Amino acid sequence: WKDSHPEDLAGYALKQTPHVPKSVGPKPEFLKRTSMASENYRRDAGEALRQLLEELANSPEGDSLYTLFICGGEWGEWFYPAFEFEPDTGPAMTSHFRNWLREKYHTDEALRLAWNDESVSIAEAEVPDLEKHHKTASRMFRDPQHERQTIDYYQCHQAVMAETPLYFCKIAKQT
DSSP states (O other): OTTTOGGGBOOBSOSOOTTSOTTTOOOTTTTOOBOTTOHHHHHHHHHHHHHHHHHHHTSGGGGGOOOOOOOOSBTTTTBOTTGGGOOBOSHHHHHHHHHHHHHHHOSHHHHHHHHTOTTOOGGGOOOOOHHHHHOOSBTTBOOTTTOHHHHHHHHHHHHHHHHHHHHHHHHHHHO
16 A cells, blocks of 8 residues: 555655664665555545454454454554654645644635744645754743744644544444
8 A cells, every 4th residue: 555655655854863773764664654644544544444344243253342442553552653753744744734724724824924934825834844843942842933833733743643543433433
């Protein structure tokens, strides 16, 4: 699935971090992870889950099913894939981020005011680059007057991380 959907893979602004030994990664296959913001991934994986559950329900084992454990993401614990290499700069997250901004700000003017940037538009907004991602005004706190782009990205990111498992759990419950 990943090979046929490269636009749905997470993109990474950072290729190596100090806390990840070079002997561990990143390696090209290590970084080939599906973006949690991918609508194609949700649709295809959701349909596969629905099909699996329907077949299980129609099997002799289906009568013995007591519970389901819906897991995904990094280590099956709904961590963002390769989270140590954030932000996700891939096409799926960029598109999702723009849609999220459209819902939040509605107009380019409102986004420009919030981000304190006259050149930004919702249609061209980008996930914050590495410098903005790591730089904060006061250690771990971000200044909303100057770092709103990064704050917005993380709010969008956390929303997608909450929505994704709920999406799969809803399919399981309905099926």
